[in-house]
Amino acid sequence: MGRLIYTGIVSLDGYINDTSGTFDWAAPDEEVHAFVNDLERSATTYLYGRRMYEVMKVWEAVPEMPDQSEVMLDYADLWRKADKIVFSRSLESATTPRTRVEREFDPDAVARLKEEGERHISIGGPTLAAAAVAAGLVDEYQLFLCPVLVGGGTPFFPDGSDAGLELLDERRFASGIVYLRYAARP
Template identity: 55%
Template sequence: MAKLIYSMITSLDGCTEATDGDLGWGPEDEEVHSFVGDLFRPVATFLYGRRMYETMLFWETAHTQPDLPPYIRQYADDWRAAEKIVYSTTLASASSAKTRIERTFDPDAVRRLKKESDHDLSIDGPNLAAQAIKAGLVDEYHLFTTTTVVGGGTPFFPPGIRLELDLLDHRSFASGVTYTRYRTR
């Protein structure tokens, strides 16, 4: 059975988005970006909320930009190769290949997808992930924590949730970003 992985960049105080929208962690970090690319290359399906999908659409055409660093080109190629499911009541159609729109998040459909998939799945976006967490669907949590404290915003974990997790892996990067990987008990 495939794992459902929830991963996001977070501030030191646990926000995926600051109240003003900016986590303030600076420019792209090649070391972190390459690590993320290697980590998620085996993921065959990404589950997105509309806002996260619209953010990720950059990767659909990134490969057409001149002088693209190899690690960015590789990530763009991997993203385009993956299936994408976007949960949205307002999005009329997909703007990327290998993408389908679902109007509602159906936990039973995601359970079937996990059971039938031979590759792991990723769920991205804190609002969509909150639904999966509440349904007991998330198997692993991957956090990339910046060195910024933003004082409020959208939390990585939904309020009112208690989870018992086991630390599986951790890594520190030269930029100060830390990676932690947890498994649900």
């Protein structure tokens, strides 16, 4: 059975972007990015909302961009090999291979995807993740806490989140970023 994992790069005060919607403070260095790549090797499917898909689809073009590091090319390869499902009412069609658009988030369909999967499913974007959290579908939370306070923006955890978590792993990076991995308790 697959696991649904919600991962994000987050400010220390819990936001994935700041009040102006930017997240340039969250750009991972080579050490963190290589660690993320290793985590993502077991992902077979990415679930995105429209905005997260718009951010992530650049990975389709990275191999054609000049002067890309091995870490960037490695992640692009991982991303391109995975299936992507975009939940959006406004996106006409996907512009990347291995991608389909669903108009509504269907918790039962995601539960079936988990049951049928052998590896993990990654969910990205706080709005979509909020629906999965509310439906009790998220098995793990992986946070990369950045040493910055942004004072507001879009929170990683949806309002009203109430769950017991079990710490599974942690790691500290030279940049000051801290990785925390938690299992959701039933």
